[in-house]
Amino acid sequence: MKRTALFVVGWALFQGVYADTLWLSETPPPKRSAENVQLAQPLMEHDHAQHQPMLQTVSSVQATSATAAAGVKKHKHGGGAEVDADGEVVADNTHSGKKQVWMRGGDDPRGAKHLSGVQGTLTLLSQEGALPSVALAEDKGLSTAKLDLPDLGFYNAYWMQNMDHGGMLHVQVAKAELLHGTCCSKGVDDEEVAKPIINVKAPLELVREHYPDEGLFTRIVSGDKVNFTVFSFGLPVAGAKVTMISHKGWQNTQTSDADGRVSFIMIRDYYPSWLEFKKRFKQSYLMTADLQVPSQVTLDGVTYKSAYYNSTLAGSYYPSPHDYRSYAWGLGIGLFVIVFGGLAVYLYRRRRLKPYQEARIDDKA
Amino acid sequence: MTKLESIRTAVNNVQFNRFRFWLQMFFFVLLVYGGFFAIELGKHLPTFACGYNKELRGGMCYLMTLQHQLEWPWQKLFSVAGLTVLTSVGIFFLWFIALNKGWCGFVCPVGTIQDWITSLRRWTGIRYSRYSWGQFQWLMQIKYVLLALMLLIPLGIGGGWFNNDLKSPFCMICPGRTIIPMFGADFSQLSIDFSSKVNMTMTVLGLSVTGLFFIGAFVKKRFFCFYCPMGALHYLFSKPALLRLKKEGSKCTRCGDCFRVCDQEIKIIADDVTRKEIMTDDCIMCLKCVAACPEPGALKATFAGIPIFESTEEGFIKRMKKGHTDVK
Missing domain, CATH: 3.30.70 (Alpha-Beta Plaits)
Structure with missing residues (x-):
């Protein structure tokens, strides 16, 4: 009883200190002018057992100001998503095998800061197994990693950090599910390459359940029901708190069931005026999962009194075709043309029809 | 009579309409349902094997590939990457020279559908229409205009002159886009896209052309072939066929x-x-x-x-x- 109370107090204190959510994002910092660049500010310091990243936020602007100033135009298939001045993704790089991910901090998928000074390596898993790890590096003042996805299919990238808070183990897992996709390759067994990947070494992991017919160009759209399973060391785990945060910050929290599953409906939170509507508007969502383990835990040969696992997974979704497509209008226009076109042909033919006229020639005349 | 001569006589005496009907049927199944049999003939076919028939197609129309490639930014198009475009033209040419315009008469699924509509008209006993010589002379230019627009608009997109929503302009008005996916129970192309003014205009145009296609093919044999830019493109390559x-x-x-x-x-x-x-x-x-x-x-x-x-x-x-x- 005393031990549980201590754990709760410790965890509450810890939450107060370490509130920022760390996640891996494919969305690059927005392009803005160089005047907006801010200096890096220290965010937090911790007594870390293994890795001791010194996290700093940098206004996301800094990173690409040089690129923007140089006027470099990124192409949508060129290996990096294209983001406008407001940070909205205007072209993604699904087709590319070259990806770049950034460390971000905060639970706002739109406004979360791109971080600097984050250390560590990204573990990269494919369907076939582990690929060489990639170290986070500072690029234009931001912590980022460039990844090569050799074959078509899904890949998982993990950044993990273990911390010891007075005998309590805290593991942060930031995961990104990356897709080297294609709309057009027919030589690929979509079902096979679209299978989700599970990391048996991750203390806590969120896995998005792929749709039964999910291929390499499937997009989640608002209105879809998306299922996730929470795994701990490769096994589904019940009782984990899972929160989904939509593009504009709408949140919903659920607790994983006995199979580790949670379900969310991707709500529509994109309401621009018609002239500003973009059907390929890429919206981000952020998933977080928290699991407290009040009992003794041993990790990498070290025993801890308790543990707190936190995992994040970011993804994207698009406006639903139901928002901008109309079958009624389509069929109506098609039928209108058929009916009036048919009528026009009929009347044209009828107008050209010459009535029968018998010509009699009087030989005697 | 030698064996060769007897074969030749048998071929020359063939019930041609029946032979052509079954050959067209074979190619229709191959190109519209080929994916179901794990057949993939590539993306450079000189015929309307519609790319919008995503799951089932056995190959893809080259016009779609060509338009996609011409939409590349000029910096890319006029660099080494441009060799990809030339390679694609080469593959298209290799496919094309085998059958020449026989791709239209025997293979094209849109042509086959028009022949079926003609059969329906014949069954109803309604007479067919013909153009006058003057109309013929005037209308035959349209396919070249469409071909020019089909090449220039994507180039303009690559150069930043036109809205990206105009991409694949010919596909947007091609009746193949709206009709062929329906054979795979995909009716998604029968809708109007209101996401932008350009998309709305193009989808309205596409469904209007589809309506005209059905009316035209009913009263005029191979109505759409007369305006088809693929036919015009074929003719440019037909010399060595x-x-x-x-x-x-x-x-x-x-x-x-x-x-x-x-x-x-x-x-x-x-x-x-x-x-x-x-x-x-x-x-x-x-x-x-x-x-x-x-x-x-x-x-x-x-x-x-x-x-x-x-x-x-x-x-x-x-x-x-x-x-x-x-x-x-």
Whole structure:
């Protein structure tokens, strides 16, 4: 009883200190002018057992100001998503095998800061197994990693950090599910390459359940029901708190069931005026999962009194075709043309029809 | 009679309409449902194997690939990457030279659908329409205008002149986009896209053309082929093609049977007795003219110079006895 109370107090204190959510994002910092660049500010310091990243936020602007100033135009298939001045993704790089991910901090998928000074390596898993790890590096003042996805299919990238808070183990897992996709390759067994990947070494992991017919160009759209399973060391785990945060910050929290599953409906939170509507508007969502383990835990040969696992997974979704497509209008226009076109042909033919006229020639005349 | 001669006689006497119907059916299944049989013939086919038929198609129309490639930013298009475009043209050319415009007459799924609509009209007993000579002369230019727009608009997108929503402009108005996916139970192309003014305009245009396609194909044989930019593109590449249509003017009596059965109303096939290479830009190489010709050797189809099907009196009579209904 005393031990549980201590754990709760410790965890509450810890939450107060370490509130920022760390996640891996494919969305690059927005392009803005160089005047907006801010200096890096220290965010937090911790007594870390293994890795001791010194996290700093940098206004996301800094990173690409040089690129923007140089006027470099990124192409949508060129290996990096294209983001406008407001940070909205205007072209993604699904087709590319070259990806770049950034460390971000905060639970706002739109406004979360791109971080600097984050250390560590990204573990990269494919369907076939582990690929060489990639170290986070500072690029234009931001912590980022460039990844090569050799074959078509899904890949998982993990950044993990273990911390010891007075005998309590805290593991942060930031995961990104990356897709080297294609709309057009027919030589690929979509079902096979679209299978989700599970990391048996991750203390806590969120896995998005792929749709039964999910291929390499499937997009989640608002209105879809998306299922996730929470795994701990490769096994589904019940009782984990899972929160989904939509593009504009709408949140919903659920607790994983006995199979580790949670379900969310991707709500529509994109309401621009018609002239500003973009059907390929890429919206981000952020998933977080928290699991407290009040009992003794041993990790990498070290025993801890308790543990707190936190995992994040970011993804994207698009406006639903139901928002901008109309079958009624389509069929109506098609039928209108058929009916009036048919009528026009009929009347044209009828107008050209010459009535029968018998010509009699009087030989005697 | 040698074995070769007997084979040749059998081919020349073939019930051509029936043969063509089943060949068209075979190619239709191959291109529209080929994916179901794990068949993939690539993205450079010189025929309307629609790319919007995502799951089931057995290959893809080259016009879609070409438009996509021409939409590349100029910096990329006019760099080493541009070699990809040339490679694609080369692959298209290799496919094309095998059958020449026979791709239109025998393989094209959109052409096959038009032939089915013609059969429906014939069954109802409604007569078909023909263009006047003046209309023919004027309308035959449209396919070149469409071809030019199909090339220039994507180039303009790459150069930043046009909105990206205009991409694949011909696909957006092609009836293949709206009709062929329906054979795979995909009706998504029958909707109007209101996401932008350009998308709305293009989808309205596409469904209007689809409506016109059904009306036109009902009253006019191979209605859409007359305006098809793929046909115009074919003609630009047709000189070295292996399958050819030839005419021996000295054997022609100008009876006009070939003109009467011609779905494309090509007058020159009957009138011109001097030219050996009789194929024109409007020809779809359906070879119905050869089947309808009563004069031995006046019209023939050759493959790499070897006659494979030619007009014979015997073949003509056999086909007439079976009821040659094409003129209806």
